[in-house]
Amino acid sequence: MYKILVVEDDIKLNNLITEYLQRYKYEVVNIQDFKNVDTELEKSNADLVLLDINLPYYDGFQLCKTFRRVSKIPVIIISSRCSDEEQIRGIELGADDYIVKPFNFDFLLAKIQAGIRRAYGEYANESNILESDGGIKLNKDTFKILYNHIELELSKNEFKLLNMLIKNENKIVSREELLEELWDDSFFVDDNTLTVNITRIRNKLKKLGVSEAISTKRGVGYIFHTTANKGN
Template sequence: MNKILVIEDDIKLSSFIKEFIEKYAYNVVLINDFNNIETEFFETKPDLILLDINLPYSDGFQLCRAFRRESDVPIIFISARSSEFEQIRGLEMGADDYIVKPFSFELLLAKIQASFRRVCGEYKSSNGLLLNKKNFEISINNNVLELSKKEFQLLNKLVLNEDVIVTREELLEELWDETFFVDDHTLTVNVTRLRNKLAMLGLLDVIKTKRGLGYIYQSKVLIL
């Protein structure tokens, strides 16, 4: 489960962020001591940072620079400073993105997911399964397997929504153009083929059927 460190002194906002983001299977950690932010950063070892600029005892820009000296973890500024100059400055300090307050939590989630996807140009699920969009290959523990384009698109959609149910309608829309008629059985066949290929890598029962709803990718399973 990816860990997100929220460095935001607005307690109400940080609590709302934590409550919303954790619905999507992220582990969200809030800063407790604004006098020792860098210490908490090293202790937390986050996979991504949400960073305010105006902080007690600290400046977000300088913190970003300090983090960059030690880590390449994705950093997203969340700030009420809306000028183009401030946004450019944030990016020049090493941030990956900049969101201006007020913002929607849906936009924040999209920015977080995009930042994780940009890392290495690949997507890695929490059980170590690596998806390579360039050649439709998946791998785990150096074992590599090639998927068809449809199988890869299907797995990619499920992994990006890990631990969240994806409806059959969403998957049909993702995989096939609306001008191309596909019946429900076609999706079932593709899911079965994908499950069989994942089993070849030792991943058993990671794609679960939610009757009447759709499918869910859950990686906390036995890897043989």
């Protein structure tokens, strides 16, 4: 399991990043003491650092420069500063990548995977597995679902939908959001396509011994439940 250190003083964003990365089996550590962030950074023993620039007490650019003198750990800057000059400055001071806020979390994950691959010569295999709180696992590489030692294949559309529902576990995902996830220029997508694929996912979950994991919120969308009826 790879350890990610998040140096971000925005509590809401910090929590969102932490929750998202933990879903992909990363160990996430957050800086608590920003007055001594330089010391915290050096002793974190992390495999990769996500570093904000606008921090209390410290300038993130200077922090990156100082840290790079003593460590080769990958550093990805995450900042609302979006000018070309600032992005170039971040890279020149030692950052391995620069992501402008607001960003897509899947994009962030891809950047982290690339950084780890470059630094350590391998993919973080655990990060390709999305696991629900109830133990249902999705493999992003094979499009397979695993639960209770039973593994089933999913179609591309089934995977897209279930992946989005599990990432938003216990929250309603609207039909519009799901249709957008399915949208592909190569074929027509409509409400019937969504309904058919949700039915197929439910049937496959039943084969795994899980029923009623996905409920319909009529006129709104669907919700994936942490607690679902499980067979023997």
